Amino acid sequence: MNIKNIIEIVEKTGNTLWDFFASLKLTIFLFTVIASASVAGTFMPGKIGFMKFLQGKPEWIIRLADVLELHDIYNSPWFAFLIIMLGVNIVCCSFERLPSVMKIVRKKPLPPSGSKIESLKNKNRYASDMSMEEGIYSAKEYFKKNRLKVYESKQSDLYSCTAEKGRWTRLGVYITHFGFLLLITGGLIGNLTGFTGVIEIPENETESTVTLFDNQQKLDLNFTVTCNYFEIVKYDRTNTPKSYESEIIFNKGLEDEYKDIVRVNKPLRFNNIKFIQSGYGRRLEGKVSLSLHDIKTDEKVAEYKMNEGDTVTFPDGKTKFNLFTFRPNFNISRHNLGETFLGIVLKNKKQIPAALPVNNPGFDKHRRGDFYLKVNDFNTKYYTSLQVNKDQGVYLVYSGFLILLSGCFISFFMNHKSFYLVLKKGEKDDNTEFIFASSSNKNKKAAEDEVQKFYNFITVNKES
C-alpha cells in the first residue's frame, strides 16, 4: 500500500464521517433518542426508589443500571454525549449548507432578462398609456412604499429591474441553530463548573458553608452570610403566606460587606453566586425541658433539659431516650400534630420511636412503656433557607434563548421577496407595456399577492 492509497482511504472515511455528521437523518435520530431518554427519565423514581426497584433483580441488570446511571439520566455522561452529538451535528449541517447560502446572500441581484421573467408562473402584463418615464416613476414609488431595494438597467426603449427585500432572512435557520448551540454550550458549562446547594441560617446567626444537592457534601463559600431577620408576610386577614423574606449581610473581609433583603422571586447576588429565598423553618433554641411520668400513677418521676442529639437514662436504669429532632409541623398518617419533638426509646436493644406533640401531652402514653414523656418548656427560632447557586453558563444560555427566538421568528415569518419588472415601448407611441412577476423563497401565496398589489397600484395611479 503506498501513501496515495492511504490518503485515498483517509479521504474516503473522512467524507463518509462528514456526510454522517452533516445529515438531517442524524438530527432526527438524535431528537428522537433524546426525547425518548427524557420520557424514560420522567418515569424514573429517583435514587432510593430505583434501588428498591432493583432489589432481587439479576446482577447484570443492576450493573447495567449503574453504568448507565439510570437513576439520574439527565446528569449521566451518555445523555450529555447525545446533546454534544446534536451540537456537532448542527455545526456540520451548517458548514455543509452555509457557504452556498452565504453566496446567495452576498450576491447582488441582476435585473431580469426577458426569458427569466417569462419563466415565472405568476407573471402579469399590463398595457398602460403612461410614458416610459412615468411608468418608471410610478413603479419606483411602489418599491419605495414597500421598502424594496431596486437594481435596474436602462436602455432607450427597455427598462428592467429587480426589487427585493429580506435577502438576509435566508440566514434565519442558521441564526436559530447558533442560538441553540449557545444554549447547550451554556448548559454544559453550568453543569461542569457550577453548583447548587442550600444554606440554612437561624436569625442573628452566621453561616459560611453550603450543603450541596448532588452529594450532600459541604462547600466553603470564602465569605460569611448572616441573617439579620426573617419574616413571613401573610395575605390580609388570613393565615396564608403571601411571601417571605430575610435580611442578609454578606461579608468577605473588612472592606467587602453587602446588606440587602432576599425574598421569594427576588434573589440576591454576591461574588457571582446567587441566593434565592427558597424556604424557611423553625429550630429549637437552647434546651427543651421534658418531664418523665409514671404511666400508672401519672406521677412525675424525673425532669430533663436536653439538646437535640442528647441521650438520657430513665430511673429504671435500663431504658434510654435519645432526642432526635424538633419538627414545627409533624404529620402522622395525615394527622397533623403541630409542634412535635421526635426521639427514640431504647429498651432491651429494641428501638421504639417516640413522638412528643407539644399540644397533646398524653400522646406518648400510646407507646405503652412504663413511663411517658411530656414537653414542658422550650424556645424556637426561625431559620431562613436559601438556595445557593453558581452558574457561569447562564449568560450564554440567555443569549442563546434570545438568538434562538429571533432565529425562529425570522425563519418562520420573514422571507426573501423579489419583484421583477420589465417596461417596453408599447405598440402605440407613448404607450408602455408592463411585464412583472414576483418570487419568494418561502411564501408562494405572498408572491402572487404581490403581483396583484402592484397591478392595483399602477392602475389606480394611472386613473389619478
Next chain:
Amino acid sequence: MESNLVLSVVTFIYGLSALSYITGTVFNKSKIANFGFFLLIAGLTGNFAGFILRWIESYQLGIGRIPLSDMYESLVFFALSGAFMYALVSKRFNRPAVGSVVVTIIFLAMAYAGISPSADSAIKPLMPALRSNWLTVHVITCFIGYSGFAISFAASLIILFTGDTDKGRDLDELNYKMIIYGFLFLSLGIITGAVWADSAWGRYWSWDPKETWSLITWFVYAIVLHARYMKTFKRKTIAWLSIIGFIAVLFTYFGVNQLLSGLHSYA
C-alpha cells in the same frame, strides 16, 4: 360567583357550536357550519367576559390576581385562546371538519374545567413562589402555543381521514402554519418559564417532569419542522408526527399532574 355561571353557559354554547360544526360537516351543509361559527364567536365573547369577571372577583375577594394559575383557570384560558385563534384562521382555511375537531376540544376543555374535581373553581390566593409577573407571560405564551398545536392536531386528523389528495394542500398549510405558531410560542413559554425558575428557584432548568415534558413536546415538533425538509417524509407522516406532538402536549398538561410529581404539581 358570577364568573362561574357565565363560564358554565359558555361551555354550553361551545357544545352547541361543536354540534353545529359536526352536523354541518357530516351532512355537508355549509349553513349549519356557519351557524357553528356564529356560536363560536358568541362563546368566545362570553369566555372573555367570564375571564375578565373572574379577574375582577379576585380583587373583590382581596386576592387580586390575573386568573391564570390553577387547573380551572388554565383550562378556561386555553379555551379562550383556542377559540380566538381558530376564529382568526377559519376565514382563510374554511374547513368545517377542522372546526368540528377544534371546537370539540375547546368544549371538552371547558366541560372538564366545570366537572373535574382536580379543577377546583374557587379563587384561591397564590402561594408565594407563584407571585411573579413571569407567571402571566409564561402561562399566556404556553397556552397560545397549545392552541396552535390543538388546531394543527385537528388539521392532521382531517388529513389522515380524507387521505392524501391534492385538495388537502390547504390543510397541510394550516397544519404547518399552526405548528410554527405553536412552536414559537412553546419556545417562548419554555424560555419565560426558565427565566422565572431562575429567579424563583435559582435554576433555569431542573428537569422537573413538567419542564421535561414540555421539552419532549418541543423535540417532537422540532422533528416535524425538520422532517419537512426531508423528501422521504410524506404529508401523512407529518400528520402522524403532529398528532404525537399533541399527545405530548396533553401529557404535559394533564398526565404530568396526575402521574408525576414536581414543581408544577399545584397547576
